[in-house]
Amino acid sequence: MARDRELPPPLEMMCLNALWDIGEGNVEDVRKVISQDRPLAYTTVLTLLDRLARRGAVARRKQGRGFRYQATAERNRLRQMALKVFLDYHFEGSTAKLRLFLDEPVLNEDAPQEKVEVLQSMAVAAGAGTTSTLPQE
Numbered sequence: 001m002a003r004d005r006e007l008p009p010p011l012e013m014m015c016l017n018a019l020w021d022i023g024e025g026n027v028e029d030v031r032k033v034i035s036q037d038r039p040l041a042y043t044t045v046l047t048l049l050d051r052l053a054r055r056g057a058v059a060r061r062k063q064g065r066g067f068r069y070q071a072t073a074e075r076n077r078l079r080q081m082a083l084k085v086f087l088d089y090h091f092e093g094s095t096a097k098l099r100l101f102l103d104e105p106v107l108n109e110d111a112p113q114e115k116v117e118v119l120q121s122m123a124v125a126a127g128a129g130t131t132s133t134l135p136q137e
Contacts, residue, residue, distance in 0.1 A: 008057065
């Protein structure tokens with residue numbers, strides 16, 4: 001059975017998202033997708049894809065002088081793991097507490113600072129992993 005591990009860090013997650021969007025690609029293909037949101041050097045993307053390949057989150061096959069990459073980590077599984085981490089960290093693992101929080105009136109300038117900070121933390125948690133390891137399938 002697969003051993004659950006922690007989520008990938010933000011830049012590696014960007015590479016995985018790019019691969020899930022394009023299916024398969026070389027370093028330049030992934031870099032072009034990522035560069036729409038955050039410009040990264042070719043060598044940075046190469047390093048990130050290499051790390052993901054070493055941990056089994058992406059597969060790579062030789063093509064000419066380079067490699068083509070494809071995500072092997074399941075998107076929904078990583079989403080579930082991220083949600084669990086988020087719930088554990090912010091809502092003591094309780095979906096009921098999250099629902100209560102979400103049912104409160106929409107934030108405005110009069111919103112308590114604590115709720116604003118929680119929403120900011122939610123945004124950070126949604127876009128970022130906690131460490132650099134991935135689930136092993």
